[in-house]
Amino acid sequence: MRTHARVVVIGGGVVGVSTLYHLTKKGWRDVVLLERSELTAGSTWHAAGLLPLFNMSYTVGQLHKYSVDLYKRLPAETGQDVSFHVTGNLRLATCAARMDEYQKYCGTANTIGVPYQIISAQEVRELWPLVNLGDGAGTASIVGALYHPDDGHIAPADLTMALRKGARAGGADIYEHTEVTAARRTSSGEWLLTTNQGEIIAEHVVCATGNYARQTGRLFGIDVPAIPVEHQYIVYDESPELKSYRAKGGRELAVLREPDQSYYLREERMGWILGPYEPGAPARFADGVPDWFGRSLFEADLDRLLPHVEAAVRRVPALEHCGIKDIINGPISYTPDGSPLIGPAWSVANLWLNEGHSFGITAAGGSGWQLAEWIVEREPGIDMLAVDPRRFGAYASKRYVVQKNEETYRSVFTIHFPDEERADARPAKTSPVYDKLDRLGAVWGQRYGWERANWFAPAGVARQDEWSFRRSNYFTHVGNECRLMRERVGVIDLTPFTKHEVKGPGAEAWLESLVANKVPTKTGRIALCHALTQRGGIRSEFTITKLADEHFYVVSAGAAERYDSDYLLRSLPQDARVTLKNITTSRGCFVLAGPRSREVLAKLTDVPLDNAAFPWLTGRIAEIGLAPEVFALRVNFVGALGWELHFPIEYAHHLFDAVFTAGKEFGIGMVGMRAMESLRMEKSYRMWGTDLTTDYTPFEAGLERFVRMNKGPFIGRAALEKQLSQGVPHRFVTLEVHDVADADPLGNEPLFDKHGGIVGRATSGYYGHVLQKSLAIGYLQSAAAAPGSELSIEILGQRRRATLLVDSPFDPENHTLRA
Numbered sequence: 090m091r092t093h094a095r096v097v098v099i100g101g102g103v104v105g106v107s108t109l110y111h112l113t114k115k116g117w118r119d120v121v122l123l124e125r126s127e128l129t130a131g132s133t134w135h136a137a138g139l140l141p142l143f144n145m146s147y148t149v150g151q152l153h154k155y156s157v158d159l160y161k162r163l164p165a166e167t168g169q170d171v172s173f174h175v176t177g178n179l180r181l182a183t184c185a186a187r188m189d190e191y192q193k194y195c196g197t198a199n200t201i202g203v204p205y206q207i208i209s210a211q212e213v214r215e216l217w218p219l220v221n222l223g224d225g226a227g228t229a230s231i232v233g234a235l236y237h238p239d240d241g242h243i244a245p246a247d248l249t250m251a252l253r254k255g256a257r258a259g260g261a262d263i264y265e266h267t268e269v270t271a272a273r274r275t276s277s278g279e280w281l282l283t284t285n286q287g288e289i290i291a292e293h294v295v296c297a298t299g300n301y302a303r304q305t306g307r308l309f310g311i312d313v314p315a316i317p318v319e320h321q322y323i324v325y326d327e328s329p330e331l332k333s334y335r336a337k338g339g340r341e342l343a344v345l346r347e348p349d350q351s352y353y354l355r356e357e358r359m360g361w362i363l364g365p366y367e368p369g370a371p372a373r374f375a376d377g378v379p380d381w382f383g384r385s386l387f388e389a390d391l392d393r394l395l396p397h398v399e400a401a402v403r404r405v406p407a408l409e410h411c412g413i414k415d416i417i418n419g420p421i422s423y424t425p426d427g428s429p430l431i432g433p434a435w436s437v438a439n440l441w442l443n444e445g446h447s448f449g450i451t452a453a454g455g456s457g458w459q460l461a462e463w464i465v466e467r468e469p470g471i472d473m474l475a476v477d478p479r480r481f482g483a484y485a486s487k488r489y490v491v492q493k494n495e496e497t498y499r500s501v502f503t504i505h506f507p508d509e510e511r512a513d514a515r516p517a518k519t520s521p522v523y524d525k526l527d528r529l530g531a532v533w534g535q536r537y538g539w540e541r542a543n544w545f546a547p548a549g550v551a552r553q554d555e556w557s558f559r560r561s562n563y564f565t566h567v568g569n570e571c572r573l574m575r576e577r578v579g580v581i582d583l584t585p586f587t588k589h590e591v592k593g594p595g596a597e598a599w600l601e602s603l604v605a606n607k608v609p610t611k612t613g614r615i616a617l618c619h620a621l622t623q624r625g626g627i628r629s630e631f632t633i634t635k636l637a638d639e640h641f642y643v644v645s646a647g648a649a650e651r652y653d654s655d656y657l658l659r660s661l662p663q664d665a666r667v668t669l670k671n672i673t674t675s676r677g678c679f680v681l682a683g684p685r686s687r688e689v690l691a692k693l694t695d696v697p698l699d700n701a702a703f704p705w706l707t708g709r710i711a712e713i714g715l716a717p718e719v720f721a722l723r724v725n726f727v728g729a730l731g732w733e734l735h736f737p738i739e740y741a742h743h744l745f746d747a748v749f750t751a752g753k754e755f756g757i758g759m760v761g762m763r764a765m766e767s768l769r770m771e772k773s774y775r776m777w778g779t780d781l782t783t784d785y786t787p788f789e790a791g792l793e794r795f796v797r798m799n800k801g802p803f804i805g806r807a808a809l810e811k812q813l814s815q816g817v818p819h820r821f822v823t824l825e826v827h828d829v830a831d832a833d834p835l836g837n838e839p840l841f842d843k844h845g846g847i848v849g850r851a852t853s854g855y856y857g858h859v860l861q862k863s864l865a866i867g868y869l870q871s872a873a874a875a876p877g878s879e880l881s882i883e884i885l886g887q888r889r890r891a892t893l894l895v896d897s898p899f900d901p902e903n904h905t906l907r908a
Contacts (some may be wrong), residue, residue: 090286096117096120096292097282098112098121099297102131104297104449104457105298106256107252107453107458112261116465117461122264123284124267126383128253131301132421133246133249133299140173140450140451143180145193148471148475150203152454152456152476154201154203155454156453156455160454163255176341178237182232182234182348183347189885192886193837195886196837207886208233210234219334219405221405248453270285280439294309296441302444311440315490317422318447318498320419321393321418324415324417325360325362325408327359327411328411335359346502352365354405366498372423375487423447425489429447430443431456432476434478435654435655438659456476468783471783489538496513496514508561510535511535520677521742531552534762541762563763572858575768579683581680581762584678589643589653590640590642593668595667597610605795606797609633609635610635616633616706623807623808629649676737678735689752693748719737719740726765726768727760727768728769728903730905734748766855767857770857773896780866789819826890833884835854835855837852838867840869841880849870852868862898880893
């Protein structure tokens with residue numbers, strides 16, 4: 090075995106071997122893979138080999154598309170057949186909401202170039218002659234379907250061997266029966282891995298260990314939020330009806346999915362494979378895979394599958410005449426949100442994760458492609474936030490992951506509504522005033538583990554969402570909250586904000602090197618700042634306030650806590666001239682905003698609040714009520730006169746009560762996250778992680794005013810200079826969508842020019858309740874963003890006329906903010 094490598098990949102499943110293969114494709118030959126047993130010995134060997142292109146995530150959709158394209162060309166490159174059956178994939182729908190889901194997905198498919206067809210029930214029969222279309226009584230009637238002509242199924246072991254052959258041709262070495270038993274840092278900062286075959290030193294380590302993710306993570310001091318769940322599928326004997334169909338010249342049938350009954354079905358050697366996603370499937374190996382398990386399977390549990398088997402028999406009567414040959418029950422790795430963990434580990438340099446793949450065969454190619462890009466080029470080629478391991482925090486404990494993974498497994502085929510909020514392992518992480526908001530009628534959602542009030546149900550109104558791709562039961566109530574904040578005064582609990590304190594004689598210079606804007610130099614000033622990638626994309630957004638000399642307060646999105654904290658820690662100078670402290674859970678935050686907010690706050694503080702003493706984009710350390718040391722910042726995300734009050738967390742109850750007592754005469758009320766979404770859309774405010782991503786630069790995002798090209802070096806400056814010289818390819822736009830009845834844009838909708846060509850995509854959308862307009866924001870090719878351009882947007886399969894609006898259509902001159 091080699092004693093040194095630039096990269097060591099741990100894990101010889103299809104994901105690990107794909108990572109190795111793609112590293113060689115990037116020109117790195119000094120790479121090694123270590124497998125504790127044999128290649129494919131984890132979950133790869135018993136996987137059903139499906140390649141579903143369907144995914145609502147813009148990022149994951151791109152990874153899956155790359156994989157399918159790669160697998161088609163691998164045999165010619167390596168000489169190794171992968172047994173790719175391009176049968177197509179047919180997803181049935183038996184209700185209107187399911188068809189809405191498919192139509193919403195088609196927007197994502199259009200923007201990433203995945204071919205699809207929406208077809209009728211009769212066309213389903215033509216593609217799949219053995220299907221029962223249903224009578225609406227014993228068997229639900231098929232109302233339509235989504236057809237992917239390009240996907241199908243593949244032999245996972247053959248695919249792995251083809252990737253192995255390609256990796257070896259590129260210079261990689263693979264060592265089987267080589268178990269990593271320990272890892273430590275050397276004095277040079279490299280990794281020293283101890284194995285049962287000796288030691289090896291590596292600059293980078295990639296963990297792609299599937300079922301072993303948690304115990305591998307422990308070797309490096311991290312708690313990986315990936316735990317396997319049992320997945321069963323049934324292998325049937327030959328089907329007489331299928332044999333007859335094929336004997337008459339019928340082509341291999343498309344992989345069939347009936348999501349409303351939670352199963353998939355495909356051909357296998359003139360028989361069938363039926364795979365349900367059933368309730369009650371348990372998570373396994375939360376404390377690690379026992380030594381005895383190896384290449385084993387679990388005992389079958391047919392009783393758990395019976396409701397799905399019966400549903401499949403009703404839909405495909407040919408199944409009734411087949412005997413069961415085998416039931417495969419094996420572990421498949423899951424994460425709490427169902428997406429994999431691809432990218433850098435947190436708090437540990439040069440450790441990378443490619444774990445948590447519940448659809449590992451489909452994602453292996455794409456995950457290896459982007460992880461290799463990330464390692465070699467120091468950043469990925471596409472926005473990877475949706476799969477970045479740092480999207481989870483310490484709240485993703487073992488018990489949390491067990492509960493959420495079991496929920497995620499049984500929800501694989503549920504309709505993924507945009508307003509869906511899953512209930513398991515909640516509530517757990519709450520603001521101190523959670524109970525107060527609950528009594529006020531909060532209807533809860535969750536982000537980064539935090540409970541957040543999405544909207545408030547008035548007395549007599551049911552406190553529940555009716556999830557939909559269309560306007561739903563909360564539409565009117567959200568509108569009332571928007572008007573409350575625009576016309577009177579409202580409060581939003583934004584305690585989940587990520588908050589850091591930066592201190593020291595080197596603090597200002599260090600922050601300057603990280604962001605494109607000028608960091609505040611005067612005490613009390615606030616600046617909106619963006620940390621960029623080397624390619625100029627937007628990786629983070631920070632609101633930076635100078636509280637005192639050598640003392641800065643840095644606020645970012647609540648969901649970015651580990652993501653931003655890890656970035657700041659990695660960038661921190663080693664000379665002790667700068668100290669960084671994460672104070673997210675030490676301070677709460679209430680947004681007090683609206684035209685009467687100054688009058689409310691004036692009753693609680695002696696600090697002058699007039700424009701001369703306390704102008705927009707400034708901050709003060711103030712006493713508010715009985716709460717000392719409150720960071721009062723005149724800034725907010727709703728575009729109204731108001732303040733963010735960042736207070737010592739122990740004063741949450743007092744400050745909340747004091748604000749509401751002071752505001753009673755002005756009609757104060759609570760405002761939820763959905764109203765904030767509507768209000769920020771009316772101001773064209775870009776949301777980090779949705780509208781602001783590494784795919785776009787600040788110039789493309791229309792944020793030129795927050796870039797100071799002449800201030801000195803900062804990360805991404807060279808890329809911005811190059812873009813300016815070559816021309817900015819995209820422009821950020823705000824659109825009004827016309828002729829909307831009950832379905833507003835939600836994001837990931839394609840934008841078309843008058844000739845029907847795709848010229849951009851909406852990144853967000855919502856109804857502007859105060860403007861009474863259906864709004865979308867997103868990016869257009871620069872040539873298509875000219876005033877007067879004729880555009881349309883596709884919403885749930887319908888093209889709607891869209892017109893360009895001025896940036897910030899509500900109060901474009903910011904008179905309200907400066908009032």
